[in-house]
Structure formats: structure tokens, C-alpha cells
Amino acid sequence: MNAATLFGVCSAALVGLGLYGLVIHPRPLRKILAFNLLGSGVFLLFGVVARRGAAAGMGGDPVPQALVITGIVVAFSATALAVALLLRLLHETGRTTLNADASKNPSNNRPRESANS
Amino acid sequence: MLAVGLPTAGMLLSLALGGRLTGRTAQFLLPAGLGLAFAIVAGVWRTGDSLAYFLGGWAPPLGLALRADGLSAAMLVTTAIVVCATGLYARAAFRIPPGISEARAPLVFWVLLMAVWAALNLVFLGDDLFNLYVALELLTFAAVPLVCLDGRAETLSAALRYLLFALFGSVLYLLGVALLYGGYGTLDIALLFSLVRPEPVAFAAAGLMTAGLLAKTALFPLHLWLPPAHAGAPPAASAVLSGLVVKGSFFLVVRLWFDVMPGLLNQAAAQILSTLGAGAILVGSVLALRQARLKLLIAYSTIAQIGYLFLMFPVAGGSASPQFGSNLALTGGFLQAMSHAFAKAAMFMSAGLMAEALGHDRIAELRGVAQMLPVTVFAFGMAALLLIGLPPSGGFVAKWLLLTAVITAGQWWWALVMLVGGLLAGGYMFRVLARALGEAAEPLIPRTPVPRSRELIALALALCSVLLGLLPLRAFDLLQIGRQHASPVACSERHTISTTGHWY
Secondary structure, three states: OOHHHHHHHHHHHHHHHHHHHHHHOOOHHHHHHHHHHHHHHHHHHHHHHHHHOOOOOOOOOHHHHHHHHHHHHHHHHHHHHHHHHHHHHHHHHOOOOOOHHHHHOHHHOOOHHHHHO | OHHHHHHHHHHHHHHHHOOOHHHHHHHHHHHHHHHHHHHHHHHHHHHOOOEEEEHHHOOOOOOOEEEEOHHHHHHHHHHHHHHHHHHHHHHHHOOOOOOOOOOHHHHHHHHHHHHHHHHHHHHHHEOEHHHHHHHHHHHHHHHHHHHOOOOOHHHHHHHHHHHHHHHHHHHHHHHHHHHHHHHHOOOEHHHHHHHOOOOHHHHHHHHHHHHHHHHHHOOOOOOOOHHHHHHHOOHHHHHHHHHHHHHHHHHHHHHHHHHHOHHHOOHHHHHHHHHHHHHHHHHHHHHHHOOOEHHHHHHHHHHHHHHHHHHHHHHHHOOOOHHHHHHHHHHHHHHHHHHHHHHHHHHHHHHHHHHHHHOOOEHHHOOOHHHHOHHHHHHHHHHHHHHHOOOOOHHHHHHHHHHHHHHHOOOHHHHHHHHHHHHHHHHHHHHHHHHHHOOOOOOOOOOOOOOHHHHHHHHHHHHHHHHHHHOOHHHHHHHHOOOOOOOHHHHHHHHHHHHHOOOO
């Protein structure tokens, strides 16, 4: 087993773990973390692709590496946005869950009028 | 090129200028962008070929290309019209109150409207799969905050749920991109078209990318995020989200299956996609029938209408006269996408006006609203006709084309689903209109005066979708422009023709 295959298997495992976490965990924070795990798996896969596509005498194909940089920036901002939303949700309601019966909670039961404006 | 640059510049300018200038920048840029979209259509129509622009003069596979073919030109114009109408409509809702130099909601709204527009244009024009990934992410990041503009708890959780679904979708799409690059060494759509062969890596990539895009398009059964998000957003934002944003990822599904790997679209894949579409039509319509609030009903109807879009796939994958049937279905599908964009935007706008005037949007208490806001209810009714698919409207022509296509392909069961979907749509729209047209015991007094101009904007959008149905069918040849690459040879010819570098 060479290095590229090993990393490929690792990335597949990361993707699998992340996907599992994203689907199974009900809590948003866990989902965000699982998304990051899944993203890392994909980035690692890009690295493997770069290594396998290396031309003679080069360490790796530069294009996937450039893609990974962009991907990391995007994933970072996605995580930041998600965490910011979650924090705001915590401030507003004191919860960090996404259950649908939020409006039944008397503490944040506002008049119907404002809900429709 | 300018089509992407203009809204982006607008977004950055609005953010930098801040305050009152934000809205004014948008007012100034919206007509300019509309004109530009029409110029692109005229260019595509005149040359009869796709327009391409290579960023920095680097041709693929090293560089990135932006390419406008018939499909993208049509979607660009639709987007520009809807965004302009939304801008006009939102002027009243997102005006900065006198005495304050800057308010949060208007600033954010105008900046994000520009951002959504820029991202959509990039999605329609992009010719590189990774570039398209970035465009999709921009679209998501612009759309999610629009959902929670008013900052209430339920819209926040709707936005968070939307974001989680979207992130799930985008990471799957990215995984597919990685596999495709690993398999073929390029991400340019035209180059991939000539390279992709039906083999495991292509199937895996196509499956992952499609699943990711479906989550963003809210196709059944990945639709759970859509109703709370679209119903909770302010009406102007809902119009853009429901009419346009879901179309962005749908457009990519079509690009993927028709332009990147048409060889892969076998019977099984096509049947899976259209079964999901049929499920969306039935589930979305039935759920829409059960809603008590108008905006939720409209949001569920979006799910059903998205289902129709996916009924164009079985014909394309069918065996009987594939070229003819696939063109028919493609035209029908895109006509449906465009007319749904107009109609749904008009519908959310008129629902927003009704909610403003009544102070609520409970369907059971709509009685008498037609006397109070006749123009609004008329616009809503016209949009409803279109969603049901009654002539004369773009929705009718679209559904008729799709019906003809599936029957030509000998797959009558999809026709049955379409007809049932039309009946159900008639049912839920009738529920609203029957109430709205009913006499009230005493005349209703609007809580806030509704300016006639805003009613007319909703009406104009509904009219747009009706006009789409009155256009001669020949006009839809536009959609086929730049799509005649049946063989790799034709593809490379197209490549050399379009390297002249138009500055759009």
C-alpha cells in the first residue's frame, strides 16, 4: 500500500464519519462539526488526487491544491456563518436545538401579527 | 463578464458607501443589469451560438471560461426581471426611516440582493465545475441571511436548518468535483463532455453531485428546510428565494446531466430523478392543501412546482427519438422554470401585500380582501392560473410540452402524475381564491395603506409569466442555441468559433 492509497482510504473514512455525524446528530453544533470533518475528508481527497496526478519530477499537481485552498476558505466562512447563526439563536431563545415546536414555548410566544409581517 | 461584475461591484459599493446610498446604488444598477441581460440574449440570438469569455485570456483547461448559451441567456433575463421587480417592490419595505442615517435591515437587504444576483449570474454563466461550486456557495451565503433578516427566533432556526442542508449539499458536490478531477484531470464543462465515459468514477461523481444539488434545490425528500425558510422571510426576499435561488442549483443539475455527461443519463438514473420529481409534486401539493397560512401554502407549492422540473429527465433518458423528445422536454422544463420564477415572485409579493394590509395571512380569514385590494388579488389569481397550468400562460405551455414529451416517449405514468398535480394545484389555489373573493360582512379597512405601485409590480410579474405563454414557440429555439454539440467534433468547432471573446 503506497502513501496515496493510504491517504485515500483515510479520506474515505473521514467522509464516511462526517456523513454519519451530519445525518445522525440532531444538534446543530454537532452537525457543524461533522460538516467540518466531512470537508476535511474531501480536502484530503483533493490532496490524494494531486499526488496521483503528479507529473514526472513534480511533487504534485498544483491545480487541486489551489482548489483546496479555495475550498478551505469557503468551508471556514460557512462554519463561521453557521456558528454565528447558532449563537444568535442561543441569545434569542436560550436553545441550541432545531426542534419544530419552538413556538409552543411560552417564553418566546409572540403575537401572531408579528409572525406574519 | 459584466453580468457578474456589475452586481458584484454593486454589492461592494453598497457595503462601502453605506447609509442611504446603499439603496440608491441598487436603484441605479438594477436597470443597468436588466439591459445587460437583454444585450446578452440579443447577442446569443444574433450569432446563433454561445458567447464565451476567457478570464484573463487563458483558455481552458488552464484558465476559466464564462459561457452564455441559450439556456443561460434565458435564465439571466428571467433573473434580471425578477430581481428588478423585487428591487422596486422592496423600496418601500426597506426604506431607511427619516432621521436615521443607516439602518441594519435595508443595508443588509440591498447588499444581499446584489450578492444573490451576482451569484446567480455566475451560476448561469460558469463553465468550470469548481467555479460553479464557489458560485453555489456564494448563493447560499447570500440567501441564508435573507431568510433571517428580521432576526426572530423561528426565522433564525429556519435559516440555520437551510444552511445545514445547503452545506451538506455543497460538500457532496465538492466531493463529486474531486472525483471528476481525479478521473479526468479537468473541470471545464466542454472538455469534460468529450472525456467522460460511463464508468464507476463518473457514476459516483454524478451521483454525489446530483444528491448535493438536490438538497439545495429542495427536491422531495430533501425539501424539509424550504417551507419554514421561505415562509418566514420578508416577502421581497421570499420572492427571490423561491423564484430564483432554488433554480440556481436546478440549473446545475441540468448542466451536469445534459452538458457534462449526457452519455451517463441512462434509464435508471432518469427514472430515479423523475420519481423524486413525481413524489415532490404529490407530497408538495397535498401538504399545500393542508396549510392554514398563505405564505406556507405558497412555499409548499414551490416544492410541487420544482417536482415538474425533474419530469424532463425521463424523456431525455428515453430511447424513442431521443433528440426530439429531449429538446421538447428541455424547452418545457426551462419554460416551467422561468414562468414559475415570475409567478412565484408575483405570488409572494401579493401575499406580502395582503399580509401587510390584513395584519395576518391566515387563509381562513381572507374573506373580503378582494374588495380591499382588487389588483393584488388579481395578480395572485393570475399567478395561480399559471401554477395550475391553465391556458393562456407560460405554465400551460410548459406543462403541455412536458406532457407531449413524456407521451411521445411512451411513459404515460408521468403524464398521470402531472395531471393529478395540476388538479391538486387547482384545489389549493381555489381554497385561497374562493376565500379572498368572498364578501366580507363589513368592508375591511387596511391596517396600513398599500400603495398602488407595489400592487402593480406584482401584477406586472404575473403578466410576464402570462406573456411567456403567448410567445410563439419559435422564440424558444433560443434555449437550444449553443446546445447542438451532439458529437465531440461539433463541440470543438463550437470552441473555436466562440473564442472571439465577447465582452459580456
